[in-house]
Amino acid sequence: METVICNSAPALVFYSGDHLEGILLLEVVDGKITNFYAMRNPEKLTAMAVPRVISR
Numbered sequence: 001m002e003t004v005i006c007n008s009a010p011a012l013v014f015y016s017g018d019h020l021e022g023i024l025l026l027e028v029v030d031g032k033i034t035n036f037y038a039m040r041n042p043e044k045l046t047a048m049a050v051p052r053v054i055s056r
Helices: 042-048
Strands: 002-006 009-016 019-029 032-039
Touching: 019 042
Parallel strands: none
Antiparallel strands: 002 009, 009 019, 019 032
């Protein structure tokens, strides 16, 4: 498990060995978790497996 920022929100990324298994994205409002979204669709997870560098 690893903590990351995904779509400008805190998230947990779950691995089984080197294989990406899923993502749990947390929506936080006023310091409280208001919603969470779980993603396990392999087609959508493919985009998360590619590291990206954000420049400003």
